[in-house]
Amino acid sequence: MKPEFPAAARAFCERVGIRYPVIGGAMYPCSNPELTAAVSAAGGIGILQPISLTYVHGHEYREGLRLMRRLTDKPIGMNALIEKSSRKYRQRMEEWIDIALEEGVRFFVTSLGKPDWVVARVHAAGGLVYHDVTELKWARIGLDNGVDGLICVNDRAGGHAGPRSMQQIYEELHHLDTPLVCAGGIGERDELWQALELGYAAAQLGTRFIASHECRASDAYKQAIIDASEADIVLSEKVTGVPVSVINTDFVKRHGTRLGSFSRALLAGDRSKHWMRMYFALKSIWQLKRSSLDESGDKDYWQAGKSVAGIDSVESCDTIMRRLVEEEV
Numbered sequence: 001m002k003p004e005f006p007a008a009a010r011a012f013c014e015r016v017g018i019r020y021p022v023i024g025g026a027m028y029p030c031s032n033p034e035l036t037a038a039v040s041a042a043g044g045i046g047i048l049q050p051i052s053l054t055y056v057h058g059h060e061y062r063e064g065l066r067l068m069r070r071l072t073d074k075p076i077g078m079n080a081l082i083e084k085s086s087r088k089y090r091q092r093m094e095e096w097i098d099i100a101l102e103e104g105v106r107f108f109v110t111s112l113g114k115p116d117w118v119v120a121r122v123h124a125a126g127g128l129v130y131h132d133v134t135e136l137k138w139a140r141i142g143l144d145n146g147v148d149g150l151i152c153v154n155d156r157a158g159g160h161a162g163p164r165s166m167q168q169i170y171e172e173l174h175h176l177d178t179p180l181v182c183a184g185g186i187g188e189r190d191e192l193w194q195a196l197e198l199g200y201a202a203a204q205l206g207t208r209f210i211a212s213h214e215c216r217a218s219d220a221y222k223q224a225i226i227d228a229s230e231a232d233i234v235l236s237e238k239v240t241g242v243p244v245s246v247i248n249t250d251f252v253k254r255h256g257t258r259l260g261s262f263s264r265a266l267l268a269g270d271r272s273k274h275w276m277r278m279y280f281a282l283k284s285i286w287q288l289k290r291s292s293l294d295e296s297g298d299k300d301y302w303q304a305g306k307s308v309a310g311i312d313s314v315e316s317c318d319t320i321m322r323r324l325v326e327e328e329v
Helices: 007-016 033-041 050-056 061-071 087-102 116-124 136-144 166-176 189-198 219-227 250-255 261-268 273-293 306-310 317-325
Strands: 022-024 045-048 077-081 107-111 128-133 149-153 180-183 202-205 233-236 244-247
Touching (some): 007 202, 033 045, 045 050, 045 061, 045 107, 050 077, 061 087, 077 087, 087 116, 128 136, 136 149, 166 180, 166 189, 189 317
Parallel strands (some): 022 045, 022 202, 045 077, 077 107, 107 128, 128 149, 149 180, 180 202
């Protein structure tokens, strides 16, 4: 029997066309097409990450989308990183969005930047755009640019976590009268239902789906998630130049989590910060790709959120989903 979700969650499911108010968050480098499709097939909506799809997992972009469509006929979404960057990157992102729309994708999650041009494209095709935010000022920018809802990234999230708790960011944003999605710290049923009962329309999960059979991350990475406690999640500046939530492995302990004074100065400089950000972006793309697939675990940065505390096994996405909503497993 399908659980009776709160009204906001029921409205979200109906609008997006899914069974459960669960988003499988886009993850670089862990979002392989089989994982994205499996989350959707299990009743949520998986979000594809274009650079993961093409660079990490080796699929031509349109064919990767069609592979997901062959694996499931349920809705899938796309993540668009829209931070102001080079003209070439902007053109590539426009192409990816247009192809996704041509292939039937109608749910988009934007991260960074002003999403106005994404909203114009997606709304013209009858789709929805939700925007990643960590606080009120970014939420207002997203809403001023026409987004349909907000992904509220809290301080328990993996990757680039926000500064506020699940409850704090909800209290800060709930007056905006737009659907809010809780992102961070959810890996078990009680955590999901706490978010929904607070008033969130849905929850976005990442770490929980890394520890799944369909994810192509290494067994060493998955075992590290199973073995980790909440206290093992630390913020490291050495991956992207800004704090990222990672598992505090022996490698991380040896190399520390803070940048040196020289790197900090370059990141703060008016002339040098652009080149430093580009350097860290290119470095992290290579380093995280290697880390996710490396079975040795010797030199790895493994992104994960504090939901590791409740993850004790690798399971299928279908089993994970049913445990979250307490249907028969």
